[in-house]
Amino acid sequence: MNSKETGDVILLAHGDGGLLTHQLIEKYFLPQFKNRFLETLTDSATFPSKSGKMAITTDSFVVDPIFFPGGDIGKLAVCGTVNDLAVSGAKPLYLTASFIIEEGFPLSDLKKIVISMAKTCREINLPIIAGDTKVVGKGQADKIYITTTGVGYILDEARLGYNRIKPGDSVIVNGTIGNHGLSILVERESFRFDTAIISDCAPLNGIIQKLLKRFEGIKFMRDLTRGGLATNAKEIAVAAGFDIWLDETDIPIKKEVKGITEMLGLDPLYLANEGTFLTVVSNKDAEGVIQLLKKHPLGKDSAIIGRVSKGKGDGDVFLKTQLGGSRRLSMLTGAPLPRIC
């Protein structure tokens, strides 16, 4: 094997903690992730903390394909964890990243992924302060898996909880739904459509922080990842003990998403999103929230899509159809699209 070949792909030795591991860190990770916490390269990163309530979350990313329109597994690994913190009312402070890489994975692809992670982190000023790399044999993993853990502190203004949700509250989404799930499917199945379906993958902490600082009427938030709008609305309704009525006419869905999902027999209400959140807002703040959202690039398609109502206490979610009928929405069953995140 000549040196060029060994330089092209990940080898088992890149994960053995020896010379190649060090080279991998020095050449691929450090230049991109560089920050004062990580640079020490000690067994654990030490960092100052804030007083008050902290939040921590962890998530593994196994999306297939690893590159898709609007993002890649690296960007997704940052956004997914950041968004989980953000919808909990936390400001993200630090991130860790752990990579499981399949032997033979092209180093050029690893570089692209690392650059994309670093770019997303820079945009939101979030340092990756610890990390790990393991390599498994060919066929023992599919290309690359990334686990990120995020730590943040709960904003003073954030008072989020199911218990604050009351009948009459408005249900708002910040943008169109179904884009991520469909973009993955279209990419995976190599369908050839005239219009590209672009994932909504984006970090939501900035826009959410703005909302929380301005409106005390924001009572609950949830990012609409796996299971999509319908499943997440159902979970919220059950936990709050009230019904949610959504209006099909008001739910923002891109025309091309509508068209392709109809063709493939999918329901956009159940497709995953990676830069879309739902918030339950007191009626008096609803219009203000929309006005603020509309000014932000991640909120320009925002809309009030429904209302909380008293119901019988079962936590049902109803969709008022465009035709004027109604149907009950339940949680996603089965997994029509595995490995979307």
Place this chain on the structure above:
Amino acid sequence: MELDKKLLKKVIELSKRVTEKKGRKIYLMEVCGTHTTAISKSGLRSLISDTIELRSGPGCPVCVTDQSHVDKIIALARQHPVVIATFGDMVRVPGTHSSLERERARGAQVEIFYSPHEAILFAKKNPRKEIVFLGIGFETTAPAIAMSIADAHNQGIKNYSVVALHKSVPPVMRALLDDEDLHVDGFMLPGHVCTITGRKIFDFISSEYSIPAVIAGFETTDILQAIYLLLEQFFSGRVQTINAYTRLVHEEGNGKAKKIINEFFETVDTAWRGFGFIPDSGFCLKPDYAYYNAEKRFSVEVGESSMPEGCSCGDVLRGKMKPFHCPLFGKTCTPANPVGPCMVSSEGACAAYYNYSDW
């Protein structure tokens, strides 16, 4: 949408006049599973339920696949080191003892494809693997299966074969109409199937059995329009098989597609779930293409097939039972844990009623 609402109003008004004239509710059957799903999704069923009852028919390809055929496919996945290539719906259909989903968990190779063309590309890329495509569907997808065999034949792809279980819709319509216990006042015919078969082949519904039929598209507007055209026939007294999906369906259908079906397949008697054997209703590969017939290439041992106790998929497919009248519906049989195929397939009536809470 405003148009739909206006059309809905007209449908309701006319249906009231028809029910007054008949002295009872009107029973219409939507034969196609895609119609069932579209109707449930729009919330239409409950909006017209005072005067019209819509019943689902044998129009979901996975659902009408007989249990013995499902068992054969599962046995094939278990007994031979092949790659089962299939449309997604088939994976979770329970056979007598197992499902493809379970076999996959045990190590069988099952790949989901959206078209047989993709399976051909997969076969080309993986010359050491035997790819078996599950040919399940109606006239709509039969030409694509035929094309894939043509591709394999012309390109010398030896590691591709098909389980030919495609079915023809006109014979099952006749089986429905010959059923004396079935009370249906009119049929909404499957738009997609008719793009291939054409309108004329369904003329017998109105001419021989004096029951109105309308070929419908899949938008809410199409469905409302079809219902309106059915209702009108009860008044005019002129019973016809009307093509209301003229933007895609022609009198004689798609000549090219029909030609390729005839080139590769011959019709045989075949078993349908809920119906038993229906004469000339199955598409079997012609002897010239026996090489691509997976059933000839791989022999399997299959035990006796049976349906789980209480499963009413057969009755649902024959329009005899509404999904929610099945004792298992929503209790032991749900999309997460399906007992029968009608709860699995995205075109299955039980899944549509359950997922869109249409009961």
